[in-house]
Amino acid sequence: MGVLGFRVDTREEVDEVAARMAAAGHPLQLEPTDAFWGSRYAIIQDPDGNAIGVKSTPDDAFRTAPPMP
Numbered sequence: 923m924g925v926l927g928f929r930v931d932t933r934e935e936v937d938e939v940a941a942r943m944a945a946a947g948h949p950l951q952l953e954p955t956d957a958f959w960g961s962r963y964a965i966i967q968d969p970d971g972n973a974i975g976v977k978s979t980p981d982d983a984f985r986t987a988p989p990m991p
Contacts, residue, residue, distance in 0.1 A: 925965060927975040933962035933984075939976050940964040960985040
């Protein structure tokens with residue numbers, strides 16, 4: 923199953939959306955984290971069990987090397 927993704931304007935907004943959704947009872951499949959491509963990213967489960975991704979616009983200051991396989 924895939925992840926339906928939404929982009930927000932700021933890194934802080936990812937944390938805010940995740941916190942609001944968790945407080946409303948929606949499980950976080952992935953806590954907000956800094957992704958290697960420079961975005962802040964979280965995955966929230968909707969009431970039907972779908973994975974909803976929320977990410978910030980990439981910021982070069984937060985880019986790192988991709989994880990090794």
